[in-house]
Amino acid sequence: MSASQVAQHILEFMGRDGAPYINEENAEIRHTGKCTNNVVEQPVEVGPHSFGDIAGFKHVFIKDAVSGRRERVVDLLCWLKSRPRNHGGLIFLDVVDSTGSVQVIVSGEAAGQPSVLKNLIAESSLEVSGTLSKRKSQVEIIATRVQVVQRATRRMNPSVRASDTSILASKNVDKLLSMRHIYLRNPILLILNELRSHTLYVVRCWFKKHRFNDFSAPLITPSLLYEPTSAIHLANLNKNRPLYLSQCAGFYLEAGAHAHERVYNLGPSFRNESRTNRHLMEYWHIKAELCSGKMDDIIILVELFLRDISHATVHHRARVQSMLGAEEHQLHCPFKRIRYSQAVQKLQENNFKIKFGDNISKLHEEWLTKDNGDAPLWITHKPIGLEPFPYSLDPDNDELTMTADLIAPYGFGEICGVAEKSFAMETLDRRLGEMGKLDQFDMYDWVRDMRNFGMVPHTAFGMGFERLLRWLCGTHHVRDVIPFPRIFGREPIP
Numbered sequence: 503m504s505a506s507q508v509a510q511h512i513l514e515f516m517g518r519d520g521a522p523y524i525n526e527e528n529a530e531i532r533h534t535g536k537c538t539n540n541v542v543e544q545p546v547e548v549g550p551h552s553f554g555d556i557a558g559f560k561h562v563f564i565k566d567a568v569s570g571r572r573e574r575v576v577d578l579l580c581w582l583k584s585r586p587r588n589h590g591g592l593i594f595l596d597v598v599d600s601t602g603s604v605q606v607i608v609s610g611e612a613a614g615q616p617s618v619l620k621n622l623i624a625e626s627s628l629e630v631s632g633t634l635s636k637r638k639s640q641v642e643i644i645a646t647r648v649q650v651v652q653r654a655t656r657r658m659n660p661s662v663r664a665s666d667t668s669i670l671a672s673k674n675v676d677k678l679l680s681m682r683h684i685y686l687r688n689p690i691l692l693i694l695n696e697l698r699s700h701t702l703y704v705v706r707c708w709f710k711k712h713r714f715n716d717f718s719a720p721l722i723t724p725s726l727l728y729e730p731t732s733a734i735h736l737a738n739l740n741k742n743r744p745l746y747l748s749q750c751a752g753f754y755l756e757a758g759a760h761a762h763e764r765v766y767n768l769g770p771s772f773r774n775e776s777r778t779n780r781h782l783m784e785y786w787h788i789k790a791e792l793c794s795g796k797m798d799d800i801i802i803l804v805e806l807f808l809r810d811i812s813h814a815t816v817h818h819r820a821r822v823q824s825m826l827g828a829e830e831h832q833l834h835c836p837f838k839r840i841r842y843s844q845a846v847q848k849l850q851e852n853n854f855k856i857k858f859g860d861n862i863s864k865l866h867e868e869w870l871t872k873d874n875g876d877a878p879l880w881i882t883h884k885p886i887g888l889e890p891f892p893y894s895l896d897p898d899n900d901e902l903t904m905t906a907d908l909i910a911p912y913g914f915g916e917i918c919g920v921a922e923k924s925f926a927m928e929t930l931d932r933r934l935g936e937m938g939k940l941d942q943f944d945m946y947d948w949v950r951d952m953r954n955f956g957m958v959p960h961t962a963f964g965m966g967f968e969r970l971l972r973w974l975c976g977t978h979h980v981r982d983v984i985p986f987p988r989i990f991g992r993e994p995i996p
Contacts, residue, residue, distance in 0.1 A: 565601035568641040574634045582626045583663045593619050605642045606630050612645040625654035665689045683996050694983050697818045704814040709766045717758040717765035719751035725945050727890050732773045743944045747772035753949050755791040766790040777990045779979040780915055784988035786967035795961040797904045800920040804963050805835040819975050828976025839880040859885050871911035882906040891933035894922040914973040918965040927953040
């Protein structure tokens with residue numbers, strides 16, 4: 503039997519999903535373990551056909567239970583939201599899980615040891631069995647059994663389950679960060695992380711739909727895109743050359759694009775940058791690179807990407823915005839474009855102290871987007887002194903780069919950067935020389951070497967994932983949309 507015939511035989515027996523497949527020919531094999539050609543000698547056990555069939559896992563959640571038919575018997579694994587209440591011989595428990603909350607009414611034998619239940623504190627874990635009931639439009643569970651899984655032994659202030667947005671206030675920041683492993687259960691952080699999860703899925707689906715290859719770039723690298731002052735150095739790994747945590751996957755996507763033509767990476771980047779409400783020391787980066795296109799093309803691509811991601815996350819965002827009291831802002835593409843030189847001139851005319859070659863500050867961004875009708879704004883053709891070396895120069899003015907930044911209104915700031923990339927060795931070497939990096943062969947030799955193997959014009963965009971989430975849902979700080987924030991100047995605990 504050939505290798506291909508063996509593979510086909512396995513596929514026919516196992517089925518496309520890897521589960522044993524039953525048909526008339528192999529039914530006898532499964533029951534008896536016998537086969538005329540002696541391929542199978544032992545019986546094949548018939549197991550669960552899906553995740554939902556695995557009895558040991560939790561499959562009924564509070565959201566499912568309260569939306570089901572009344573008088574239904576349910577079993578829940580849950581946590582105590584607050585101290586039990588005792589009224590007229592009944593114990594009232596407010597319990598929660600990842601999907602919602604419900605009141606449990608316990609009486610008589612169901613309480614087991616009433617004194618134990620009465621003395622529980624918030625976050626104690628329980629197994630509850632009972633019947634769904636409805637009283638005054640409120641769904642409840644009339645318990646038949648309550649089992650304490652694990653008693654909580656510490657109280658938290660503010661309450662872990664507090665749903666008021668004041669829990670995100672500056673006075674609570676240190677507590678929420680140092681006890682993040684517990685406050686992840688908070689309903690606001692929980693729903694923000696659910697939005698994060700859904701948006702990650704939507705982003706990956708978008709790239710897959712448009713034939714981008716998911717390209718895994720390394721996090722440990724000898725090559726820096728930005729200045730060493732913002733790099734996180736790794737000690738004791740290599741004595742011959744310095745190594746760093748990746749500031750950006752761009753160099754590796756450039757290599758990947760010349761293999762797959764369209765690639766993207768969605769993973770962590772690391773920069774030891776300023777401490778503001780839009781900066782993290784460790785953040786997730788949406789990076790994409792294509793072997794084709796001009797700056798106009800990549801700008802249009804980003805606008806389509808944002809339009810589609812916004813549309814696909816609208817229902818999840820609505821829940822978050824409702825909790826935060828944030829407004830939904832519709833995206834109307836295309837976004838207006840303005841050259842960097844025009845932006846500087848506008849700012850100067852309105853009494854801002856800025857000169858050509860200066861960075862456009864947060865204050866400048868807020869004014870420019872307000873002047874644009876509180877709409878997103880592209881700032882294009884930035885000077886060479888403001889951009890890293892791998893980007894193409896403006897053919898009409900080699901002091902400008904073929905780059906653009908997308909600025910979101912209402913203080914959300916820079917969301918995305920796009921660029922045409924340098925593909926000729928002489929252009930790259932000129933830029934390396936201008937930035938004093940041409941002699942750093944250990945760092946950039948392989949980046950230069952790609953230009954020896956038929957590199958073509960290519961375009962790229964980069965977008966901070968937490969910045970995108972912050973803008974889409976309207977939260978104040980990027981630390982709110984990542985499970986364990988790593989912030990400049992703060993010890994990473996936990």
